[in-house]
Amino acid sequence: MNAVATLPTTHDEDWRYADPAALAALAPTALEAWQEQVLAPGERRAKALVLDAGQAGLHRVRLTVGKDARAELFALITAPEYTRLEVEVTLAEGAHFEFGGVTLGGGANVQEFVTRVVHAEPNATSNQTVRAVQWGHATGNFLGRIEVVKHAQKTDAAQNFRAILLEKGAAANTKPELEIFADDVKCAHGAAIGAMDEQAAFYMASRGLPPEVARKLLVRAFIADAFVEIAEEAERETMLERAVAALGEAAL
Secondary structure (H helix, E strand, C coil): CCHHHHCCCCCCHHHCCCCHHHHHCCCHHHHHCEEEEEECCCCEEEEEEEECHHHCEEEEEEEEECCCCEEEEEEEECCCCCEEEEEEEEECCCCEEEEEEEEEECCCCEEEEEEEEEECCCCCEEEEEEEEEECCCCEEEEEEEEEECCCCCCCEEEEEEEEEECCCCCEEEEEEEEEECCCCCEEEEEEEEECCCHHHHHHHHHCCCCHHHHHHHHHHHHHHHHHCCCCCHHHHHHHHHHHHHHHCCCCC
């Protein structure tokens, strides 16, 4: 088979919102470049990463989380070119996966998170919080899939996506999927896409804050939801400040 034929296109469901030109330029080997991580039973591991101008492209992470272990991944995408972070997680009994992601950008680029969380054993939990802030003609995407196998009772899984579009040309897409074969579970998802709350911005400006500062504070508070579970306060603040710095004066 021709290697080029194996490249994904926007006709593939998991790539439907991607940048077609960027997909056509992918090397087939990029699809095989998974970063594999295995967490031992009871282990706790957390990572925060920023995918900026130097980290554009396709990133794939595969996590196997052992019994009663906890994996936390927080990501900020600000790259001005097509950037996609894929995360596949398999949870053992009593394990937990926490994901917080933010896409933030303008221009005409596409930024996206794609997750697949498999609850393979009972009593595992997962939570995913994704925020998008886009302007210009940029697009922020979140495709999140939760799978609960037949015997994975007492699963508790949730995912939440919200987007602020700072200009009319910007866009956001979400595609939540729940595949549940157990009957004693809690699984939930939610999504909301809209413009900035101008009333809140006006209220803050009426109290003496310059309008652009008021709007920047509102954006900061909006994306903070995705990073609230970062245990180290300094690291949490660093992620927020890097997001605000990437925002600049865009559409404010």
